Amino acid sequence: MYRLILMCLLVAAPVQADIAVATRTIRARTILTPEDVTLKPGTLPGVYSDTAQLLGLETRVAVYAGRPIRPGDVGPPALVDRNQIVPLLFQSGGLSIQAEGRALSRGGEGDQIRVINLTSRTQITGQIMPDGTVQVLQ
Incomplete structure (x- = not known):
């Protein structure tokens, strides 16, 4: 008991x-x-x-x-600062396009940020990769 x-x-x-x-x-x-x-x-x-x-x-x-x-x-520590020029990478199937963009915010690996494509002047959303490249989200 x-x-x-x-x-x-x-x-x-x-x-x-x-x-x-x-x-x-x-x-x-x-x-x-x-x-x-x-x-x-x-x-x-x-x-x-x-x-x-x-x-x-x-x-x-x-x-x-x-x-x-x-x-x-x-x-995670920031890899990209606001207004930094970053490489953009778009991949879909066998197609791969690289361009430069200007980050609109600061972020670390895995963060999603808005970026302006410097060639077309359009805003896109991408994910920051470990090397600082921004992978364009589809």
Whole structure:
């Protein structure tokens, strides 16, 4: 009987975990280093629980000291800056077209951005590839 009650209490107790918090106020567009983040005991859904996952990521917004770091607060480092000339690549089947464009926003690998094709002056949407090329979305 006592074993059953003890097991129920253990199962019902909340599990303590660690959450990643900023050690100082970090401005947007800062690459995170080991000195910028630490672990703090607590439970909070939707936040990082491992500082190793954050290292090398770039802050998208200002992160304040002692505050938990959420996935929307960070992302891959920007490869393309606003107004930067970028190579555009359009591929469909066996057809491959390359051109130059001007980025209308800033972004990192995998981000979708708007780009102006410098030849036709049309706006297109593309995804930033690991080498900084913008793959035109169909």
